[in-house]
Amino acid sequence: MELFVEHGYERTTTADIAARAGLSERTYFRHFPDKREVLFDATHLLDSLVVDGIAAAPADVAPLDALGGGLHAGAVMLDGLGDHARARTAVIASQAELRERELAKMSGLVAASAAALVQRGVDEAPALLAAEAGVAAFRVAFERWVSTPAGPPLPDVVDAVLAELRAVVAPA
Amino acid sequence: MELFVEHGYERTTTADIAARAGLSERTYFRHFPDKREVLFDATHLLDSLVVDGIAAAPADVAPLDALGGGLHAGAVMLDGLGDHARARTAVIASQAELRERELAKMSGLVAASAAALVQRGVDEAPALLAAEAGVAAFRVAFERWVSTPAGPPLPDVVDAVLAELRAVVAPA
DNA sequence: GTCTATAGTCCGATAGAC
DNA sequence: GTCTATCGGACTATAGAC
Structure with missing residues (x-):
């Protein structure tokens, strides 16, 4: 770094x-x-936090809510890294090959999250879709948090963006 | 190829x-x-179809529905490529650096879709979230279509997966 | 640790199209 | 006369083989 x-x-x-x-x-x-x-060696830590958070959710919680708990836990960790996380993000943003690798890591988080949901008894198709949508919201939240250093802490942003996701995807 | x-x-x-x-x-x-x-030089064609489809939707259509129309149009094109699309996908799946590039191209489709939604008057935040979720569903649909050569045509799969997305993300 | 192949850049030169 | 397409050679960094 x-x-x-x-x-x-x-x-x-x-x-x-x-x-x-x-x-x-x-x-x-x-x-x-x-x-x-x-630059990505530590990303498995985020995966673990999210997966553990999913597993820790009560059995009757809906897939996206279980994932939301895991993402919230991951957000607490990243928020604690503060400036280091922002500096790392700036380096990644500066180079196309690094942005590609970042997307690949997020894709790994999607797969891990989907597997953790399946482990809870969720069918594969909805598990994958919930993981894709939830991690996408997490990514949007992270970008918003990085670009507003004086803004609210990341866990709050994650929760807010997940709510926005529900609103915009809600069936008519 | x-x-x-x-x-x-x-x-x-x-x-x-x-x-x-x-x-x-x-x-x-x-x-x-x-x-x-x-291997990715032609991906801008998909972007154009989706963007044009979004722009062509009636003004009172919800963001994710407008995007759904664009994705449906893109799916018709890809379905027409048939075996060529499947062969290309197999090559991409064989190599990590190609899978990374594919994700980057999908990220470009998200950005183009979000911009097309903003053009319709949608606010930036919901436009981005709808684009992320919709394109994720498109990607899931494409994978399902590729892995089932005897299955339904891609446009049908896209519509079905978008409906599944709404169901799993629906507010409690 | 050594050795080598491949990807990718920089510099310049050439030639046809409009 | 400008634009676009081609080629060649020298060079560096990444990465893999051994």
Whole structure:
């Protein structure tokens, strides 16, 4: 992150990163499959929080509500990271290949969330749709939170955006 | 596509592709910014169909219904491509970097759809949420259609999945 | 750790179309 | 005369094979 913030992502080579860590470039690629992944290594933590939150919901809770609880838990964690999360987001936004990887990670969160809903007894089709819609709302909420540093905390934004989602998707 | 199907994507070099087209590798990169993009060059056609479909909806139609009309129009086109669309999807599914690019293109469709909804007078926040949810449903429908070659045509699947989305996101 | 292939950029040169 | 398409060569970084 120091190198990326100081010189920019694309002008930082994998050799630079390895040198800063006191390692050889080859060893860098032993820890990370490619250059981008160093920025996404911790995303599995978010996945775990969301999945655990889904599993912790009472049995009679609707799929999107169970997911909402998991996303809320993930939002609490990200909100705690504060400026670090915003700095990381700025680096990712600066480069198309990083934005692509970010989308792939969100897709992984969708899959993990859907699986956790299926685990609760939800059928696969509605589980996948609830996961897609819920994570999309989470992504929208995160963007809104990042762009308003003086605004409300992320968990509140997530809850609000989920409510907006329900309103706009509501059957006529 | 011939080279990708015959030898696989990663064992086909940009030099191979250029040679098959009777061009130099350098000229390949004049037409496409990177190796993957050759598989996604036509995606703007889908964007146009969806955007035009949104614009063509009557003024009193709800955001997600307007988007549904656009997605339906796009689905008619893709359904017509039939086996070619399925072959292309198989190539993309075979490689992580291609799946990432596909997600990026879908993200572009979300942005274009949201802009078309705003053009209709919808506020930005609900426009973005409707676009995210609707395109997610479209993606789910496409996957279902690809995996069931003997199943119903894509436009029908899209309509069905959009209805499923409404049911699972419906306010309690 | 070494060695190598591939992707992708930069520079410049050429030639036909309008 | 400008625009667009082509090609060639040298170069770097990423990434994989061994």
